[in-house]
Amino acid sequence: MRALRPSTVAAIAAVAAVTAVAGCAAKNDGKAGGGKGTIEVTATDSSCELSAKEFPAGHVRFAVQNKGSKVTEVYVYAPGDRIVTERENIGPGTSTEITAEIKAGSYEIACKPGMKGDGIRQKVTASGKATTAKRDPKLDAAVAAYRKYAQEQADQTIPKAQKFADAVKAGDLDEAKKTYAVSRVGWERTEPVAESFGDIDPKVDVREDGLEKGQKWTGWHKLEKSLWEEKKISGDDKKLADQLMTDLKxxxxxxxxxxxTPTSMANGAKELLDEVATGKVTGEEERYSHTDLVDFQANVEGAEKTYQLLKPVAAKNDPALAKELDKQFKAIDARLEAHRDDKAADGFVSYDTVDKGERKELSDGVNALAEPLSKLAAAVAAAK
Known part of the structure; x- marks a missing residue:
């Protein structure tokens, strides 16, 4: 679902300049574990260079500089392309910092110029016997609570998605449209968890222009196109509805x-804001149904839930950051509230009725929240 139209990629460069964290290219001091050092990642349009390919397990800080001409993103992959952490929308000439909790083992770091494909990869090793970094017991409680939340969202999605799938299989166009957006809410709230598995997201949430070579288009957005653009339900669509349920289960x-981990939670919250910036505000995600505001709210709700779980520790380590996040979450919630429609099945106005000025206000709100949210992982990693 990450493949973007050229116009969107160009716009992201400007957004990334606003949200980048300045001054994050410190030299590696050989103490990357425990949050004390930095591994430099220098990305260009044709390379992905690292200041070190082996570092101690624990809290690792990656300082990313994009010296290329394209918007890029950086991933840390465990074996099987399981996503450990990621950062999208790094504009040309900008920098950002990623703090992640890395267990001992082998990994790959990928830079993806143009935010497409498998990326330019480097093999790295996190050394040491420790399997987890030391952390505040409150963070263990936050992880347990988030795990419960993620499972609840998945469990609640299944019956809602089943109603949607049943409507498609019955050939009921109106009912399928009515149940489409609400079937996606739990997924959108916890999308970074689903994406971490690597193989599920491309099956259920990919857009047509995000397909890899030879990949069959399946999932929500294929059905969305049939319902709103083609205005009919085919026999293949009915089969896809069953496949969607299989993949969601x-x-x-x-x-x-x-x-x-606490840092994967914090980075996931930032990823949800990136999803809003690249897909929902632009209208790219739900280009046929125009139900983008439903996804928008779900992404924000998921990010806010994560922040609230981590807040007891984050506020202790960085009170100013917590204060700013409280302010910006309140502000973005208010901006969304302005576009509610109680008569709509999904609770929001159609996004194609939101004009350019209103979209800019939403975008500004997302940018204002994304910048402090990018610092949340570092705040929780500082806990001892």
Missing amino acids: DWQKRVGKAEI
Whole structure:
């Protein structure tokens, strides 16, 4: 679902300049574990260079500089392309910092110029016997609470998605349209967890222009196009509805096995804001149904839930950051409230009725929240 239209990629460069964290290219001091050092990642249009390819396990800080001409993103992959952490929308000439909790083992770091494909990869090793970094017991409680939340969202999605799938299979166009957006809410709230598995997201949430070579288009957005653009339900669509449920039930079963840490939670919250910036504000995500505001709210709700779980520790380590996040979450909630429609099945106005000025206000709100949210992982990593 990450492949973007050229116009969107160009716009992201400006957004990334606003949200980038300045001054994050400190030299590696050989103490990357425990949050004390930095691994430099220098991305260009044709390379992905690292200041070190082996570092101690624990809290690792990656300082990313994009010296290329394209918007890029950086991923840390465990074996099987399981996503440990990621950062999208790094504009040309900008920098950002990623703090992640890395267990001992082998990984790959990928830079993706143009935010497409498998990326330019480097093999790295996190050394040491420790399997987890030391942390505040309150963070263990936050992880447990978030794991429960993610499972609840998956469990609640299945019956809602089943209503949507049943409507498609019955050939009921109106009912399918009515149940489409609400079937996606739980997924959108916890999308980083689903994406961490690597293989589920491309099956259920990919857009047509995000397909890899030879990939069959399946999932919500293929059905969305049939319902709103083609205005009919085919026999293949009915089969796809069954496939969607199979894939979502697979996600539901695997949520409990997801690798979740305080920093992955914090980085996931930032990823949800990136999703809003690149897909919902632009109208790219729900280009046929124009139900983008439903996804928008779900992404924000998921990010805010994560922040609230981490807040007891984050506020202790960085009171000013917590104060700013409280302010910006309140502000973005108010901006969304202005576009509610109680008569609509999904609770919001159609996004194609939101004019350019209103979209800019939403975008500004997202940018204002994304910048402090990018610092949340570092705040919780500082806990001892």
